[in-house]
Amino acid sequence: MENKTDSQLWEEVEAFFVENFDTDKHPQIDTILFLIGVQELGSGQQKYTKDDKLNILHIAVCRLLEPFGYYKFSHYDDDGYPHFDELEQLPELKPNEQQILMKKAIIQYFIDEELFK
Template sequence: MSNWKALQDAVKTRFGSELDHEALLFIIGLQELAQVNRSFKKQEKLEIMHIAVCVLLAPYGFYKYTGRDADGWPHFESLKSLPSLTPKQQHRL
């Protein structure tokens, strides 16, 4: 079983239903941000999802973690451009 499938199964067990990819990205981003006891503005929620994308794609050489800013937000350097993908390919990735 893939790690992604295992994560989906664990989330389904915990929350009683499957979450979509955006919800899972948000949860991963929150975990990386480690600031869960506060509310976030819409733009911050998008940035949290971007944190997750960076974390997930870093092992493939697309991003490199560069550290945290004064507010504790992680920052990443883009190392190479993401390829153009169809929606189906994006879902698979």
């Protein structure tokens, strides 16, 4: 992992999802967020309602942005859903800036969770 660029690390992230989840070669960010959210929720593969899917995406975003100081884990509710407190409001970002931030956050998640080979 040493001396690798963000671009090279992102390719490894994409390869991880292709190998482990049979996604497209270049999975959409929302697909990656959903799978990370399911992992964080610990609920595994099942049918989810539209509201569940939105909650799962929110869980992923909060978890991914936690190391950047935007959110802090608060507690689990009675249904086992993690809750986060907002520590700092996200700045207004253009769509491409949002994508860059999420890619950096996903790479950091992979580093923190030791998912890179």
